[in-house]
Amino acid sequence: QVQLQESGPGLVKPSETLSLTCAVSGYSISSGYYWAWIRQPPGKGLEWIGNVYHGGSTYYNPSLKSRVTISVDTSKNQFSLKLSSVTAADTAVYYCARRPTTDDYFDYWGRGTLVTVSS
Amino acid sequence: QSALTQPASVSGSPGQSITVSCTGTSSDVGGYKYVSWYQHHPGKAPKLMIYDVTKRPSGVSNRFSGSKSGNTASLTISGLQAEDEADYYCCSYAGSSTYVFGTGTMVTVL
Numbered sequence: 001q002v003q004l005q006e007s008g009p010g011l012v013k014p015s016e017t018l019s020l021t022c023a024v025s026g027y028s029i030s031s032g033y034y035w036a037w038i039r040q041p042p043g044k045g046l047e048w049i050g051n052v053y054h055g056g057s058t059y060y061n062p063s064l065k066s067r068v069t070i071s072v073d074t075s076k077n078q079f080s081l082k083l084s085s086v087t088a089a090d091t092a093v094y095y096c097a098r099r100p101t102t103d104d105y106f107d108y109w110g111r112g113t114l115v116t117v118s119s
Numbered sequence: 120q121s122a123l124t125q126p127a128s129v130s131g132s133p134g135q136s137i138t139v140s141c142t143g144t145s146s147d148v149g150g151y152k153y154v155s156w157y158q159h160h161p162g163k164a165p166k167l168m169i170y171d172v173t174k175r176p177s178g179v180s181n182r183f184s185g186s187k188s189g190n191t192a193s194l195t196i197s198g199l200q201a202e203d204e205a206d207y208y209c210c211s212y213a214g215s216s217t218y219v220f221g222t223g224t225m226v227t228v229l
Contacts, residue, residue: 004164038220045122046157046165046208046220059216062120095165104153104212105170111163 002026004096004110012090012117018083022096022110023076029054030074034099036106037070037081039092047092051099052079086117123148123209123221130227136197139224141209142190147219149190153212156185156194159223160205168207169194196226204228 008020022035029035037049050060052070060068064083072079083090093114097106124142131137141148141156148154156169167176169185172192182197192211196203209221 045125045222046210047122048210048218048220051216061217097165103170104151104218105155105167105210106157106165107167107170107176109157109164109166 002098002108004098004108006094006096006110006113008094008113008115010114010116012086012115013119014087014117015085018081018086018090018115018117020081020094020096020113020115021078022080023078024098025077027098028074029072029077029079032101034101035070035072035079036097036099038095038097038106038109040095040112041089041092046095049081049083049094053101088117091115091117120147120213120217120219123211123219125207125209125221125224127222128225128227130229131196131199132229133199133201135199136195137199137226139194139196139207139209139226141192141194141211141221143192143211143219144190147211147213148187148192148209150214151212152187154185154187154192155210156183157208157210158203158205159208165208199228201228 034051036051069082093112095112097109157165159165
């Protein structure tokens with residue numbers, strides 16, 4: 001059974017960089033698939049942040065592209081999100097998910113982790 | 120990219136059928152056959168319920184079905200059950216390897 005688990009600081013100061021990691025179990029990242037980050041601000045809907053392929057190619061939401069970096073570490077079977085210059089608007093529950101290589105949906109998700117941006 | 124528009128809430132009695140709509144544009148919902156739906160119980164991982172507009176993953180009840188007409192996709196839940204009470208989100212491919220989600224709908228079983 002594929003499982004994804006997000007981890008990282010729950011509190012980040014404004015203007016700093018948010019860093020999260022998604023540990024994958026039950027499947028080897030290097031075997032394929034795209035790996036995604038998605039977030040949900042309080043009281044709002046989901047927002048796709050971006051995808052990374054096991055080979056390292058990335059695709060980002062145009063509205064976040066200038067601040068986002070998603071990378072993969074196949075040796076640790078995990079992938080990461082970095083979001084720079086955060087503001088209160090970046091406060092959200094952040095989810096990691098898996099996307100089949102040749103399909104356009106997300107078949108496995110983590111439970112999410114709340115990140116609050118506040119001084 | 121603008122979020123797809125969903126009704127904030129939909130309710131129904133046990134056994135009834137309800138439909139959740141998801142309205143986008145010709146650049147997302149209307150332009151591709153790649154709409155998916157997710158069920159989300161707060162505190163849990165979202166669950167894929169429908170993909171490619173009408174397809175159900177293995178293990179998902181056949182009470183859930185999807186359709187699309189023009190720029191609007193729909194999720195229908197028939198034979199509504201208490202366990203169906205959750206938030207539902209649609210998602211569409213939006214071109215150039217990007218995706219857009221809906222605003223979310225709270226389904227309440229009366």
